[in-house]
Amino acid sequence: MLQTTGIAGVVRETTAEFLGGLQEAVPNVLGGLVFLALAYVLIRVALWVLRGSLDALYPDEQDLVVDLGVTAAGVFLWFGAALAFFKIVGMGDVAASLGTATGFVALGVSYALSNMIADTVAGVYLLRDPDFNPGDRVVADPVTGVVESIGLRKSRFRDESGDVVVVANRDVEKKWRQVSAGADGDGGAESASTSAA
Secondary structure, three states, rough: OOOHHHHHHHHHHHHHHHHHHHHHHHHHHHHHHHHHHHHHHHHHHHHHHHHHHHHHHHHHHHHHHHHHHHHHHHHHHHHHHHHHHHHOOHHHHHHHHHHHHHHHHHHHHHOOHHHHHHHHHHHHHHHOOOOOOOOOEEEEEEEEEEEEOOOOOEEEEEEOOEEEEEEEHHHHHHHHEEOOOOOOOOOOOOOOOOOOO
């Protein structure tokens, strides 16, 4: 009987604490939900404006750059909104810990993906370069040929034998030059200057 009373008392006390905590948390949760609704609308508008601005800045062939910019901005905005939501609902310590941990993870990921990031940055520069376009005959470090396509990470060239050669953009951007159509690539006349570093 004594044990039953002790267990019943613990259950009553735990239930009372839970209901009291729930009653205190409801305004914070409602405030957090209102914040998320507003954040959703504002982030959608911000990304729409950003996409419109980037679309006006970049031609249609460079939609990859626009998509990359909008996606990166969206990730940062939603991550900031998630941290603010945790703070609003009373989980500020979780938000601080999550922010710090994400910083360390991002540092590790950026180090691990440094070559991919270098390729992407070089790809953006190549896509923006008016002297480097599909159909141009170029000499890049490992290949001489016609530019077939330019991606964010890799560029494709068709060499003299007709083979398609895929080269990382960071290697192409280091040093390339455009040559005239009749030139042999080794000593041919340059029709554009070497890529700016």
